């Protein structure tokens with residue numbers, strides 16, 4: 001697998017590969033800005049969920065207690081609107097960073113779904129059923145993380161649109177039919193809220209806390225052992241990029257040998273995998289071949 005890298009990629013790789021005071025190697029998976037972004041997302045999401053669902057279930061004990069604790073329905077609505085506003089600012093920031101990365105720095109990131117995610121998912125199912133000798137090798141994001149990201153992005157867009165429709169009903173009904181548009185937006189908002197809360201508390205929580213504790217979105221760091229297991233291709237890219245930092249001419253082509261990545265995993269399945277014919281997998285490259 002070949003990739004073009006620029007000096008900035010090599011520099012970033014050097015910064016992300018670290019050693020702690022006990023001499024253990026680790027990788028900076030999320031920079032501070034993304035950690036703060038996720039933290040504000042947690043705060044605004046749970047504030048919206050609690051204040052919203054308390055309004056829906058006002059006639060239950062939990063709803064009644066929550067509404068009382070929040071100071072009544074009016075203050076609950078006020079908090080909901082404030083959290084929605086904070087979430088809106090966060091969403092605008094997220095889009096601005098995206099536009100800057102793609103159109104200014106020409107870095108396309110690795111969160112976009114590719115055909116490889118489909119083949120990875122198939123291989124994962126085969127591995128779980130015992131028909132494949134190894135798990136797929138993942139890059140920066142695996143297919144589950146990408147699915148989670150896009151599901152949450154779509155969910156939040158639906159919440160935002162239907163929320164704004166209810167926030168400004170008078171203005172909206174000047175241009176759209178008054179009879180059904182507000183009730184429909186309310187029903188969609190309510191059921192999408194329930195779906196999202198369930199998705200976060202089961203799917204997202206299971207993947208990040210129960211299956212394996214992953215604190216990288218809070219402290220930024222991931223151990224080399226976890227990188228080898230969960231993101232071995234990204235680790236190989238970082239190691240190769242940092243090794244060529246002294247190079248004078250950029251961009252530079254580096255080659256990631258999947259056989260080596262497999263050996264590097266250091267698990268039993270890697271030993272089996274050595275005997276297996278490793279398919280050449282073509283990584284998607286952005287126009288500059290950036291590794292980010």
Ligand code: HEM
Nearest residue numbers: 048049052053056077080084159160163164166167190193
């Ligand atoms: C993202 C932007 C959002 C906006 C602009 C927004 C706005 C609104 C508005 C205007 C209402 C009507 C009641 C009121 O005036 O407070 C409402 C109700 C509600 N919201 Fe949101 N909201 C948003 C996100 C969320 C999220 C993320 C959740 C939960 C995960 C949520 C859950 C609810 C619930 C359950 C209701 C009550 C619906 C009902 O039973 O009638 N909202 N929201």
Ligand code: HEM
Nearest residue numbers: 041042045046145148149152200204208209214215216217
């Ligand atoms: C207390 C609750 C939460 C915990 C413990 C948590 C934990 C995490 C962790 C550990 C990651 C990094 C996964 C990786 O290594 O790639 C992550 C990523 C992410 N989180 Fe959360 N999260 C929480 C709440 C939320 C909420 C409420 C949302 C949005 C509504 C959210 C959206 C995301 C997204 C979009 C990603 C990136 C995609 C992914 O890697 O799955 N998280 N979260």
